[in-house]
Amino acid sequence: GENVEQHPSTLSVQEGDSAVIKCTYSDSASNYFPWYKQELGKGPQLIIDIRSNVGEKKDQRIAVTLNKTAKHFSLHITETQPEDSAVYFCAAKRPLYGQNFVFGPGTRLSVLP
């Protein structure tokens, strides 16, 4: 089955700096990769996603890149702000299973003022 790894597990950056979180997946048939942000006491919230036919996608300060050959994808946050502090999860969707996701273990991002 699909396995998703995520690094680093914790990340601290100064406000205004960039943050990068990387994920790898094992099933080459996976075709959809969302990123979720989870704040304390809340459910995960989708922040950006990418499909396997696209190499890069950007939404304001957030971007995601996908390398299908290497089976890895990354989240890039620029000009970080204190409100970006949260736990971030990457996920991969297994084909033929609707929106049944396999999640990575998460990265705790701390943006220091």
Place this chain on the structure above:
Amino acid sequence: EAGVAQSPRYKIIEKRQSVAFWCNPISGHATLYWYQQILGQGPKLLIQFQNNGVVDDSQLPKDRFSAERLKGVDSTLKIQPAKLEDSAVYLCASSTGWTDGYGYTFGSGTRLTVV
């Protein structure tokens, strides 16, 4: 639009007791999911419903966990009897259907502590 509603928010029970969680998905969402999130880990899918039918329950510990979605709307997840390792946040999510990413929304979860 209203989000995915879950109750209760918190529950503390002793091991071997029973517990039930309730989820009300976004109106019109045909697909409903229950995830288990152990502290420090990513969510793990327990069961997926399409309307009131089960699509995937391969990771549901069926000897103690059960779930139902009557009338294709609300859903309940039950644990009987609970074990210490069941302590986790139980997240419910719903989506419009099979299309990637469209309307996939999580609730705030129920935090279960088994003592």
